[in-house]
Amino acid sequence: MRKGNTVRDAVADWVATGNLKDCSLQEMGDRLGVSRQRIAQVLGLLGHHKPTVERLRLAASPKEHRPTIAETFGEHVDYTGDCWLWMGSTYPNGYGRFRFRGKMQYTHRWAYEAEYGSIPEDKPFVCHSCDVNYPVGDITYRRCVRPEHLFAGTPADNVHDAQRKGRRPSGRARGGG
Numbered sequence: 001m002r003k004g005n006t007v008r009d010a011v012a013d014w015v016a017t018g019n020l021k022d023c024s025l026q027e028m029g030d031r032l033g034v035s036r037q038r039i040a041q042v043l044g045l046l047g048h049h050k051p052t053v054e055r056l057r058l059a060a061s062p063k064e065h066r067p068t069i070a071e072t073f074g075e076h077v078d079y080t081g082d083c084w085l086w087m088g089s090t091y092p093n094g095y096g097r098f099r100f101r102g103k104m105q106y107t108h109r110w111a112y113e114a115e116y117g118s119i120p121e122d123k124p125f126v127c128h129s130c131d132v133n134y135p136v137g138d139i140t141y142r143r144c145v146r147p148e149h150l151f152a153g154t155p156a157d158n159v160h161d162a163q164r165k166g167r168r169p170s171g172r173a174r175g176g177g
């Protein structure tokens, strides 16, 4: 089982060399030792263009016509900068959110899990190593969803992170920090 950036790097290579079109999500997953859902997540995180993702998804699951969670997520992310900014709706606490098949998701927590797997129980907060603000100067919003800029932290990490950035900690593991 490959973890972390390795899967994404491998998929990125695949996309770059054009070999992707000959390969279903299932085949890619089998070769890398991960599920086809994981491949679809990675493609969403790469901001890979929708038609290819859609075609691959249909190839992997012909009867499924609803968009995948990665597609729903990727449609609202600006991948052009160093930070990948969530441009969709946010919770009142400033964290991005998106609804997928009736269930609300925190964008930064979803991005973390898509890249690294489950959030550790002893480090239940997903914190940002970057300090990007969007709109610029507004510290309320925590829109970056780039996995390299996210880390799992303890409650103490979360408080420290919030103080460093001049905000109050969320105080809830669910919100992350």
Ligand SMILES: [Zn+2]
Residues within 6 Å of the ligand: 082, 083, 084, 130, 131, 132, 144, 145, 146, 149
């Ligand atoms: Zn960032």
